[in-house]
Amino acid sequence: MNTVTRRTLSSTAALALALLSLTACGSDGSGTKSDGVGDTTVGLLLPEKTSSTRYEAFDKPMIEASVASLCTNCSVDYANADGDEGVQKQQFDALLAKGVKVILLDPVNAKNTAPWVEAATAKGAKVVAYDRLAAGNVAAYISFDNSRTGELQGAALLEALGPKAATAQIAMINGAESDPNAASFKSGAHKALDGKVKKIGYEQSGEWKPEVAAQKMTEAIRSLGKDGIQAVYVANDGMAASVIDTLKGAGIKNVPVGGQDASLDAIQRILTGDQAYTIYKPYKPETDAAGTIAVHLLKGLDVTSIASSITESGGSHVPSMLLTPIVVTKAKVAVTVVAGGLYTAEQVCTAAYAAACAEAGVK
Structure with a gap:
């Protein structure tokens, strides 16, 4: 079981601090020179459409809006696996093949993602576990408690x-x-x-x-x-x-x-x-946190300073933002x-x- 160690900084305060730091990077929100897909694209993989309507109706458009508000020349490359683990693996591999360097992953089967994360790391990409804690050495975790x-x-x-x-x-x-x-x-x-x-x-x-x-x-x-x-x-x-x-x-x-x-x-x-x-579980705080973490990583910024907690997962200490339902x-x-x-x-x-x-x- 994952244990969470709380810090004194609340998720809301951490997010506000992160937004301020991103704004300080540049008035256009880009913060870095764009040399290709990896500098300007956030991959977003969501798990399903049928059992829960939230992903298509809320998470996707809100994350897109959050990323756009923080990085005017960034885009989101989105796919939904509709409950199929094999399809999601293909979607993940396709993002890596395109050179995407930051992937927000809400896994269909979180137990089997460690090799995915390892493959991403080998290509210089970072995986952020969104809503569900993916197995492997992920760069950050965003969810509710x-x-x-x-x-x-x-x-x-x-x-x-x-x-x-x-x-x-x-x-x-x-x-x-x-x-x-x-x-x-x-x-x-x-x-x-x-x-x-x-x-x-x-x-x-x-x-x-x-x-x-x-x-x-x-x-x-x-x-x-x-x-x-x-x-x-x-x-x-x-x-x-x-x-x-x-x-x-x-x-x-x-x-x-x-x-x-x-x-x-x-x-x-x-x-x-x-x-x-x-x-x-109010979607906007979670999607704003996802956008903030993703853009921080695109810029090469450290996310540990903006995380509100640490989640222990497989021996790793994962910077996390956990919100209250x-x-x-x-x-x-x-x-x-x-x-x-x-x-x-x-x-x-x-x-x-x-x-x-x-x-x-x-x-």
Whole structure:
């Protein structure tokens, strides 16, 4: 397990300091002479489109905007593997062949990336682990505090259960075992839930795939019985949607289900009461940190001075920026994802959800 040593400098303060230092490099934001692709291009490889819509809708455009704001002659070379590890390896190799010297990598399978990172190092390229901690001697790591995310998920599920928690049997549908974040979410959730609920009666990986999560939920119902499940922990919103549909299809009602990622459909399910909560990880601080680290590395600047923490990974001490997630319940939709600018009230409160929005004070 990775251990994180906190420094006194907060992620927000570190990012502000980094932005100031980049501005000081030159008024055009370039800071270095452009001799080719390696000087002006940031590679960006994201893992999926289907299970989570966040990558295409938020991460990609926001990282592009962040890099452009810091380096006017820089560009982002982007590809999405759509859940295919082999495809992502081809995309990674293609970036190296083009001479890209900084690659932001959110891996499909983080356990298998050490040889990738080694190959990049041999070509003078630096790999930054984005959102998921890639194996290998990466130059930096940017994410949220994933153990804390799991704790918040577990605590929110307990809150949804209320006084029934002590007698509740719950099911857990975790993320992919190939994703180190999923392990952190799981351990954090167990920290919150173990000893606070009667029993975790069923626990399996949904592999970040809604269809797999539905299959596992069907197994849980068959194993525990329709009356044997009082709540369901689900690692993200995409899987939560299929779990909720599976419960409804089995005629099971009033069972709290939680998720993560604050997807628009999850926010709407929370407003109608179909989903108990989600976890909001504001994208802009994370994407700004990614852009800042990437441009620092393009310029040949040291990133250890702007990192807010250090993550121990495979014997290496990786400069890291780890951010704090936020729980979203029905009562908090207006003051979190709407007030924070993730969605407008108009996007959330379509005709089908107008009454639920009015009840929750979303306007």
